[in-house]
Amino acid sequence: MIRLRSAFLRHSLLILAALLMLLPVAWALLVSTRAQDAILGAQLLTLPSWSAIAANYTRATSATPLFxxxxxxxxxxxxxxxxxxxxxxxxxxxxxKLRFPGRDALWGAVLLGLMVPAPVLATPLFVMVATAGLMDTVAALVVPWVVSSLGIFLMRQFFRRVPDELIEAARLDGLGEIDLLVRVLLPLARPTLGAFAIISLVAHWNDLYWPSIVVTSAERATPPFGVMLFQTQEAGTEYGALMAGSLIIAMPLMAAFLLLQRRFVEGLVAMK
Structure with a gap:
């Protein structure tokens, strides 16, 4: 009986947390199916209008280069x-797995990188990008983030759990370090890589801070920054079209999570 009550309480809390997290998505979906006067008036909770849906989503995809x-x-x-x-x-x-001078210092630098918030690095990164003449380019959006302290941390923790005997056996079979990584260890690391892929995709797909610093044109705008341009330049106070655009740019991320969710869960379990 106590276990049943505990399970009921646990599932109730999980369902409540899930509903709270889905509330913004449900609100955006509700607003995207209403006409402007219904959104600003007292008709927001009425039945959706098909004409309003068509108008909002057409406006979202035609007023700006959303795709x-x-x-x-x-x-x-x-x-x-x-x-x-x-x-x-x-x-x-x-x-x-390797022994070399300065390894502990490098590991300490990785741990330090985990503790430094990204906005703290914005000024030196901006100076670096501007000095290199990379403003408003794809390189400006990519290069500052190619080294991930979190990714190195996760892979180091995973490889520490790999038995040394497996690595020595692969070396005795004639595999070099690159072949050992690609043919033996990388397949074993797929759950960890899947979990990190979700974390990386979510972080950089939703990033608004850095693109707003280095991007100056709509041609290079990423989805969040593009929606901000859509709000300020095109849609104005057309909240239905704005929410429709927000939902459209969230769909690829949802699809990526659905495709990788198994790897994500496996990776989280493997991190224990």
Whole structure:
């Protein structure tokens, strides 16, 4: 009986937390299906209007290059994740399994990087990008984030759990360090890589702070920054179209999570 009550309480709290997190999405969906006068008046909770839905979503996709924003976001997030994985896998392996001078100092630098908030680095990163002449380019959105302290930390912790005997057996079979990483260890690390991929995609897809610093044109705008431009330049107070645009740019992220959710859960379990 006590276990049943405990399970009921636990599930009730989880359902309540899920509803609270879904509330903004439900509100955006509600507003996107209403006409402007209904949103500002007392008719917000009435039945949705098909004409209002068509008008809001048409306005969201035609008034600004919304799909261009989505394409920019997909390109930037893909490039960032690619280079992050390219760097964090060998770095994590080296910190976990190799012995070399300065290893502990490098590991301390990784831990320090975990504790430094991204906005603190905005000024030196901006100076670096501006000095290199990369303002308003894809490189300005990608290069500052190709080294991930979190990714190196996760890969180092994963590789520490890999038995040394497995690595020695692979070396005895004639595998070099690169082949060992690619053919033996990387397949084992897929859950951790899947979990990190979700974290990285969510962080950089939703990032508004850095793009608002280095992007000066709509042609390079990422989804959140593009919606901000949409609000200030095109939509104004057209809240229905604004919410429709917000939902459209959230769809690729939702699709990515649905595709990678199994790896994400496996990665979280593997981190224990």
């Amino acid at each position: 261009g924003f989505i394409g920019n976001g997909a390109l930037v997030c893909t490039l960032i994740l690619f280079f992050q994985v390219l760097i964090m896998v060998p770095c994590g392996y080296a910190l976990a």
